[in-house]
Amino acid sequence: MTPLLRAERLGKRFGSREALREVSFSAHPGETIAVIGPNGAGKTTLLSLLGGVQPPSSGAVVRSGGAVGWAPQQSALYSKLTVSENLRLFARLERVPDPEAAVARMLEQTGLADRARDRVQRLSGGNRQRVNVALALLADPPAILLDEPSSALDPGQRERLWSFVGERAAQGTCVVFSTHIVAEAGRYANRVLALDQGELLFDGPPAELAAEGGGGSDFEAAFVSFLRGRGRA
């Protein structure tokens, strides 16, 4: 199967600090890939390189099959505009063939049709995040990158978000998300990339990572154990 996204020996330096070091992996249609790691591991940097927000210092990102949606960690929305105005603006900027249809589709898929005329500044954190993710999906991309999408959400909102993301993955969209809630990776991803200090330590199914961490049902504990085993924790 042709990968939708491929990172080849990807590296990023900020001055003397090496944020990412020779990271390579491929992402395929229908995959849900979680990028996990301690703070400063390079999760956001990796997603921003994949999303084209910043250029890599070394290596390459290869995309196949069309657009890649990107939802940053903090909602990137115009708070003075309504939900539908935000969606319409970005649909036009992305040159979506039928912007109005795309807006209607995203409102329906995110369950925000009844809030379409509300200004974003009046939305809850959860609803903002839904709009934030919806913007990444406007052009109906085969791959989307979600940077810590659940970080500001309560458990109910998180549940709805992952349900929505799961539906997209089931339809064949490749989803790459970063999270500091390690348990989410074990629950919603079918593949995990474990980063620490800019280095890719693990690439495989969650169960395999859990096994390397000593097994058990607590995925977070297994991940900490895994890092300790690599002399990282």
Add this chain to the structure above:
Amino acid sequence: MRSLLAKDLLILRRSRLLVAVLVLYPVAIALLIGFAISASPSKPRVAVVDETPPDTTIALGNTRIGVTQYTDELFSQVQVVRVPTRAAAVAKVGSGDVLAAIVIPDDIVSKISSGVRQAQVEVIYNGDALKQSFVRSAIDSALAQANLALSQQIRAVAVHDIDLLLAGGSLGSLGSSQDIVGLRHIAPTLEGVASRTPVGADRATLKKIAGFAAFAAGNLGVAKNVLTTVSQPIAVKSTLLHGRRTPLDTYAVVVAVSISLMLLSVLLAAGGVALEREEHTLARLIRRAPAADGATRSLAAGPGAAGPPAARPGVAPPAGRSRALVTREALLAEKALLAAGCGFAVALAMLLGVSVFVALDVSRVAVWALALICGAIGFASLGVAIGALAHEVRAASLLAFLLVLPLAFLALVPSGSVASGLYSVIGAISFVFPFKAALQALDAAVNQSSSGLAVSLVHVLVVALGFGALARLGLRRAE
């Protein structure tokens, strides 16, 4: 760019308070500065005790000068608060009701009339150093004016008396109304008498006296000119080297409008760019995402490179360049265009509105517009540079204020008012920012002043390009 422009206009429309502040604040500041430039300084309140008897006159030769002629001159530069006694004047100064008091003693007339004793007035001060300096300056100036007026009166009396001595006539100053001969007539009269006198000692004496009379008449004539010179040693002759003199009130209008244009354009541009960072939308706009046409794209970079890579073995070759939703250049241009457009509209409205009250040549409105457009572009470029460097709207606004207001004041410092070295530094600073050039361009457009319009416009646009480049550099990082 149209979508972004429409979005920003919509956001502005929904930020009514912000728009009101953005328009009203610069206009208020500009009007205050314009008023300060055009208005004359107010006269200090000064208590005056005039102890001279009413209708007193100063006797100078055959002429009497009313004391009021002197005191009117003295009081013309202060706001007079008449008080009856020195004690009342001191009380008013002490209470702060007046800044100073002037006591005109009753012996002033006799001293001036004596011609040998100097007359004096007493000045009583109070208040802080600034107030003292202000009132001293005003009173010193008033005294100088009064002394000048008095000396001119004395000169006129003296010249009249000299004319009488030279030409002869009725002389009543000595208590008699008899006619005097006049020095100019003495020499020829004596010469005639001498010619009829037999040669001898008497004739020689008469000739000697006639010679002295001729000498005295000639030199007394010169004394008139000397008196004129002494009474006013330096006279002012004004010469404008080139160009057209800008009236103070229309120059104040130009300054006020330029400041409004600057504040509005800079703040709007800086805020517009900073808002994209604050809302975290900048990265979403300028990330280099593939086009939504389903074509195979690639984005990668070698060490230090920012663009797409060349095709490599094993890697799908790019079918085209990945594109950003909006390029950085287009984003900056859109913000600058919006800010410059708003600034231009408000500034032009201000000029047209002011032209109702101040005589401006409205037929030159097209030239005004040209100067305003170029100035707005210059200011908007400075604004986008500030917005690109600041990461929050508040920081951008603060930075804009901290930068542009001192720059405006520096540009208004007149040459010669500070040391030449400092003025050179001020000139260099003003040169690299758009305010002074925009002000000169607008002054040339509105007042047809001597500074070249074309040169100023080119200057503004070059500065705009420089700040545009700085803004592009500031947007290098999206996050």
